[in-house]
Amino acid sequence: MRVTVLAAAAPAAEPSCYSRLRNEWFCLDYVTDRREEILDAAGEHLTITVLAVALGVALAVPLALLARRLPRLESTALGLSTGLYTIPSIALFPLLVPFTGLTMTTVVIGLGLYALTVLVRAFLEGLRSVPEDVREAARGLGYGAGRLLVRVELPLALPVVVAGLRVATVSTVALTTVGSLVSYGGLGNLIRDGVTTNFRAELLVASVLCVVIAFALDALLVLGQRALTPWTRAAGGARR
């Protein structure tokens, strides 16, 4: 600690590459000096994103099912999710804070609600893409609504659902930034700081990490989809 103080007290002739005077985009010193802070932020970012998407899915499924059961509710469900999406975080979070405090829960709920607009549609479209003859066969065999959904419709809806999930996940990675509003922004805290103080190295590193997280989660989803849909590419499959 002494070292830091000394370094700060007597700045070297050459300012560090991330000081405002140089402010370079690529600056390794920044990464080494702030490693812990960066890793913590990335970890928090990942946690929030995953929890928020999970919450979004948990909310989207019943909404989509309801909308499908009662087609008249479909536009209501879509409208609701759209409406939620348009609430600015600066208006939404203060509404949540009295109930959930300055906690990660607030962010997760907010982001989960934002993800709905993509997810509700994805589930609706996915269910719609299940071939009618398969559905008829399942119903004829005595599948109840629940099992029909879990065993037949969801697996077959997976390509479309995962497509939506990918968009939702990546959007949430970016949106997690708004969590800085209640101090849980993950990399968003750094990005925000980077933008307001024109801290290029910080901005770049945090953005790149966002991209890395998004890429990793995206790849994970694709791999998950492949693992869960072996029939789409079994040996000698269809022509395409």
Added chain:
Amino acid sequence: MIRLSGVGKTYADGTVAVQAVDLEVAAGELLCLVGPSGCGKSTTLKMINRLIEPTTGRIEIDGRDVTGEDPVKLRRGIGYVIQQVGLFPHQKILTNVMTVPLLSGGSRAAARARALELLELVGLDPATYADRYPHQLSGGQRQRVGVARALAADPPVLLMDEPFGAVDPVVRVRLQDEFRRLQRDLGKTVVLVTHDIDEAVRMGDRVAVFAAGGRLAQHATPAELLARPADDFVADFVGSERGLRRLSVTPVDPALLDPVDGVRIGDLGAAIEVGATLEQALAAMLRSDRGMVAVRRGPVMLGVLTPDGVHRALRASLSPAEDTGSTAPD
């Protein structure tokens, strides 16, 4: 027992698919629905398990009105073979067949054993096919998986929509025989849709012939149907060769045999049992190339059947002096 009373279906665009039909299927009976393409067979079948709701009339199974029942529970007790096959593309063949027993809460091991057995039954070697996906099968193979799937849960009632339509005749006859045996042994009540009048005649305890526009033209035993078509439409549908078709349903009549005296044993290449059909007799005759075939009951030789005898038997079976329970709804 299944009873349809005045059941009709008119689609939203006004197409009348089925017109006030009355039908009864006794417990343990196999009823075949035949008729020209588009006459409402599939629609009738799907109304029984409520995949389509009738617009008029009522349907009872074992005395209970099906419209009052929970459709899921209803369908659990009814096997269903869909015309478009409708295998689950995301499940392997074995899983497809195991699906219903597992639904009803059976153990995995039992479901698996049963599925393997049924794959054998429908002529698909489990070692080759169990782990494939539906798109890796030929059309006929898929159809057979559909049949196996419907049989897996051992339901007391079975609805089958053209279950053997895409299968070659050798396998088909084998499947028909196997299925018929199974159905008789286990006393299942079956409604089977087919467009193949031969299949209907061979398999059905009774046959319901539908005419275009969803009208039930005749409901009778196969023999009765062939002997006395209710109207020109049925006669035409059953075919100008209906006399020949009777070959397969008419048993050899001991009264029409020629005496065996004077026939040397060496002349009799082949012998058939007295319970055999005329068709089998004729085939045996042609095979052995002797112009006649011996007919016996166990070790006892009853006589020989000549081509003329076959013809006389056919003519007799077509004469009107036969008892039936035929109904020809107006």
Added chain:
Amino acid sequence: MIRLSGVGKTYADGTVAVQAVDLEVAAGELLCLVGPSGCGKSTTLKMINRLIEPTTGRIEIDGRDVTGEDPVKLRRGIGYVIQQVGLFPHQKILTNVMTVPLLSGGSRAAARARALELLELVGLDPATYADRYPHQLSGGQRQRVGVARALAADPPVLLMDEPFGAVDPVVRVRLQDEFRRLQRDLGKTVVLVTHDIDEAVRMGDRVAVFAAGGRLAQHATPAELLARPADDFVADFVGSERGLRRLSVTPVDPALLDPVDGVRIGDLGAAIEVGATLEQALAAMLRSDRGMVAVRRGPVMLGVLTPDGVHRALRASLSPAEDTGSTAPD
């Protein structure tokens, strides 16, 4: 002319669907592919229009290697009826049938007229069905639309995968006859897959029988096939009733008639032309219930045919002293 030389297909998972097959279809000829379910019929068909690429061998159409051709151009000249029907769910029936003529740049009016005509031909009243969507049709109706669609562009070569499988016998026979007439009149080259040996025998100029594992077991004319199956498999597949089946391909032989002397005209209820088949003769015999049928050539009475005569004719047609062009590959 279509020629397959050593054509084989092994799927990615090692399944041998077709084994080095040699086949030739002369121009204007109708070849039926039959065989048990899963024997590689569809695979063979799809290799001809390159929906599936063969793993070995070569396929020529009119002497040109198809693998060298632009698949789109190739397929434009080949009509194709797919086993799963595959109608375009987003288009009305009429539009479905008009698709191919429009593809090739024909005028809308011409395509429309042709489509309406073809819908009539396959027994679907345009007034009722032209404006429906595929999901509003029954299984057999959809299949017929598929056939109409393939015929619409008037292609010189046609590949048809079980085109009549889901259609009832009355309509089927009508379609078969219509199609056969069309094909003969226009000199189309056709490869038709069916699992129905009756259909193959009735329609094919030649029949190729495939055995399980994609082996070509026999390639022969229908008569030859029935008379002299190349091996036990073919014999079995053609059926124990193949003798009876010959009824439909064996013409009445004037040499086997009984003399007409001593028969009173009143005894002869019906008369048939000498070109008729034994099956028609037998049906007429049963219809008129006289135990015999008169055979004439125009106004001239040639004699009467008795059941015994039919039997003798059948036996004669099964004897080995017949000319053929049968090939039984190794």
Added chain:
Amino acid sequence: MRVLTDAWDYLLAASSWTGDGGMLELLLQQLLLTVTALVLALAVGLPVALGLGHLGRGGFLAVNISNIGRAVPTFALLAVLVTLDWPGYESFGPYGRAGVATLLALTLFALPPIITNGYVAVREVPSDVLEAADGMGMTGAQRFWRVELPLALPLVLSGVRLALVQVWATATIAALVAGPGLGRVITDGFYRSQYGQGIAGALVVAAVALLLELAAAAAERFAARERRDPLGTVSQGLRPAG
């Protein structure tokens, strides 16, 4: 609920809507921004997505790359874009200060749902239908226009609808770079502790989003009616039953 009455008052006051910088003008500006960004995204995204879907390859990469554009928070992207020499913060016609940067950021933001849905939609066309199309000798283009696109359309449109709504809601960030749009009303309100005004702005954004959603749904339904009979529900009509 003081703020709600304030918001209501703000919405009812004619002065909030009219005049220079009134909400009406801001609303139109934002609409223009949204539509332009969406059109740009469609022009870029649809050909790529549908083309790759048709070819059946490269989809993973395209979706992934378009997603990456979205992983960076839009406001950060915008902030960086305006500091660069190009596009910078120069005014760009009716798109206002930093118009090019704003359009660019919003376009990148709109791409993922368009590309992802477009690609998946084409890939989900049933294989028997495709086999029939190939078998009758359709060229790639014919197969695409006559079969794949019509069958993919509902899902593609759903992606466009989603993009439209999201871009509209996100276009408020133009306020960050002194650009046009309703974002000003909202940020002004919240930064000035005039929460009523801020919420009023948010309400207008939400209301217009809903209107856009409804309009898009109506357009979609109208297109669907053109294409199929009124009896088959969209889902039934879309899928072959055989």
Added chain:
Amino acid sequence: AGDDLSEDAANDDDSTPAASAGGPVNISGQNFPEATLVASMYEQLLEDAGYDPTVRLVDSRSVYIETFPGDVDVVPEYVGGIVNELNARKLGDQAEPFTAGDGKELAEQGSDLLEEQGITLLDVSEATDTNAFFVTQEYAEENGVTKLSDLEGTSVVLAAAPDCEGRLDCEGGLVDEYGIDVTKVLPLGFASDQTYQSVLDGESQLGLTSTTDGTLESQGLVVLEDDKAIQPAQNLVPAVSSAFLEEHPDVAEKLNELMAALTTENLTELNGRIAVDREKPEDVAREFLEQEGLL
């Protein structure tokens, strides 16, 4: 030693719930660099005093105010900021802001609001962070301006926070009090980089920043003197939950010492280290506290 204390405190918590030193304390505040710095000072001081502080810094006052007092016990505040926030929340959009230029006076004016909310303001620091307006050095030299009144009658474009337009301490004051012709306000943010950039590029002539911004000089920018005093007091002040203060009176003493030590000058210097050298706020805070003998 600190550890021992906090543990003792935790153990004692049940038996003596009132008037005890130690225990958890929640600090919140905004997350711009200066607030981060001061919050870090609070944190280190309280930790040293045996507390177990948790710091949650948020983007906007409107967020933590929802749960302060309550989940939040202590906030590093600015007199004008907190008082006007409470005023706006109470009266809505029509609220007339307090404008007193003296910190103590303003705190006095807001005492009713504070009491109602259950918040106590501790000693007001001499250090103040108010709006300041800057031009480029070049502009200042060319036009010979050093104070805002020098700009009377001049047309300028103003780069400022989005809330600037019409406010008496901002655009409104410049126009009404100084007679400056503000042709346009670009809402580019308070002391934000975009604002600097806009002025540096000549897009705007006048920019809004804070009196404690430590980066101006290094960017070639100069602050103009607010010679007509249009700014309300924004002195640094600890805002503490009244209930919390009752239980933990020792907090007041600690934080008041800090307030006494802070001046606008040393705060500007510390800000500069964070903004220019990018030192970590907690390092800067610790060094300052040690230097002042507070730790």
